[in-house]
Amino acid sequence: MAQTTPPSSYEDLRTVISARHETLSKRLRQIAEFALANPNDMALETVSEIAARATVQPSSLIRFAKALGFDGFSSMQRVFRERLTERQPSYRERIKVLKEQSDAPLTAITVLDRFTEAASHALNHLREETKPELLEQAIEHLAASQRIYILGQRRAFPVAAYLNYMLSHLGCQVALIDSVGGMTYEQARSLTPKDLLLAISFQSYAPDTVEIATRACAQGIKVIAITDGPLSPFTALSDVCFEVEEAQVESFRSLSACMCLSLSLVVCLGYRLEKTTDFDRLFA
Amino acid sequence: MAQTTPPSSYEDLRTVISARHETLSKRLRQIAEFALANPNDMALETVSEIAARATVQPSSLIRFAKALGFDGFSSMQRVFRERLTERQPSYRERIKVLKEQSDAPLTAITVLDRFTEAASHALNHLREETKPELLEQAIEHLAASQRIYILGQRRAFPVAAYLNYMLSHLGCQVALIDSVGGMTYEQARSLTPKDLLLAISFQSYAPDTVEIATRACAQGIKVIAITDGPLSPFTALSDVCFEVEEAQVESFRSLSACMCLSLSLVVCLGYRLEKTTDFDRLFA
DNA sequence: CTGGAAATAGAATGATTTTTCCAATTTAGT
């Protein structure tokens, strides 16, 4: 009765249940139907709760699991649970997996492999987690501002430089606070409530960037932040806050996803301002 | 200690954790960080398993839940679980819509979708086309050089700034030719045959960058180039030449793959220079 | 330093949940 194949993925499980549906006894068939119709319940509820919802006895659920080759209800539930996480594996989880596949020797090409893969995951994460409204709000604010001040120090500086280049090319009024000559605060001083501060900052959040954003916020100046997670101080002191997760090696942060977000923002803004002409060739 | 507001949605929970993060004690803060980074674990694992993964005591998790206003761990976990069932497959939906409507409207999120996809392709291309020997040669040259001069102008500048940041942090002798005060050639003048020029340039190849690379080449100085294809002048005037293809919109070039290559180069160099680099924490 | 308060670790406890077991019931073959 207990067969030898415990399906290890949700898809397999689905297939097995469908296939064996006909041959199952009445009660087990009833459970099979419930399971396919309510995979969330199967994943998250307790045996007795599921039993109640499916109007069967708890013990039948265990028999069902065993009939499918599992050694108990819990191991079957694990498969249902994986479905919930596999849909969107947390970014860190994926990185962890990457890290565990470290049987290969660490040659230069291996390192490149890993970083490209990590960057790919970061990009997926970016597009899956970024709320459309967030983008649209950011673009509205950018379009409405008189002048855009860009601030990003240390490892955030490349992103700031990139945004500065692109926004100038759109014809926007831009000021890059680049701290040349130690003039950080002087460069920021000309910010007015009609302007906007575009701040990029990652752990451990350059004090000057935080300070300037705080002051801007207090003055009622719009602040858009590109930062690295919910614990960033910028979630509190920005009007629009993009959270970009990336791979990190010591203090070296992969900026692939940030660059992609920046590019997207600027292209959208260009579209919004109708400064660019031919959008059909946009992705040619 | 137990406050009166038990957040009832995941979004609320996230907000509350972010807000109270600063005021929490060391261990609770540690849990807060883990929870935000691993919501799947929080939803599906048992107290002791989560405790083990976060390297805290089980009891601390209960204290954490209570500090947030819940009456126990289980009721907090309920909120994490809701997240798994409530979230819509917004991304997959978006893609489906994208593919079904050939004349998809160009919304902000669509642009982001397309750029992330383009960047992903660029990364794949990078991984597939980059010859291992090229990487290894580059690393050898970098390791052998006395001083690394980095030159990238206009849209290549963000990459140059990134390399500059990372190489300095490795403890390398680095000089970023940033043209501050129009001193481009003066900054390049101190290049000697023991040094190395790391040039980044894309179409249409900033004249100063080409000129400086040409002179360096003539002097027998090693040149490593990151550029955009076989038509680049740098294929001829560099010892090692990386060709990185990326999506391009008018003069805006996606730099995701370049950033990834740069990061990989630096990490490999770090490994090469001091074998003590902890490669187990490489993706921590 | 030193005393006191807050925070923490880890074992002990108590509650919940899964699993087992067997009697009761249904099913199928003769």
Next chain:
DNA sequence: ACTAAATTGGAAAAATCATTCTATTTCCAG
């Protein structure tokens, strides 16, 4: 309709799990 085999129900046992409690450590003010 009778019997044997298979299935099912339900309660009791086993296992797992969340929670509590207290000794110990850490932190901070004086």
